[in-house]
Amino acid sequence: MVNVWYMDNDTSDQRLEHKRQPPTCMELAELYTKTGVEYFKINADDYENDKELMELRSQRGYNFEDEITCSEKCLPDYANKLKSFYAEHLHTDEEIRLVLEGSGYFDVRDSEENWLRIQVVKGDLIIIPAGIYHRFTLDTNNYIKARRYFVGEPVWTPHNRPADDMDCRKAYLERLVQLSA
Ligand SMILES: CSCCC(=O)/C(O)=C/O
């Protein structure tokens, strides 16, 4: 099961857990109503035949997919890429990632500007909504391999905060009001 917790304010190494003391964890149902982030468990060893993934792909129209490996060896321009992943940003489209190997953290803002840290490991499929401020970091294992899904021609562009005037941001905030009602 995926683990989610509120982060502390410590600015040391981003790859550490950064749990508050005492830890404040969150259930997936609450993560959804508070942020719109969705989570699915997939059989990463046979993802092409995973029923849940097949359904997601057809229901949501994911017609593009590729793979990204984040490690010093495999990711071109590694240091700069990791820096840009960890800068607070949003996208005009959902960010859909299925972890095949390794692990990492997706951090998302809740409506009160707190950081929620979502630990992802093999078999975790996470959908980060368009318009939510978020960031990604490797953990101390320094390795993750993930599949990326997209509807249509992929747009990976991160829009760094502040991006409050963007339509996708406004739409996200409106959706959040409905989700938490
Ligand atoms: C594990 S995928 C790497 C992170 C990424 O693709 C992204 O867009 C972060 O916001």
Ligand SMILES: [Fe+2]
């Ligand atoms: Fe992103």
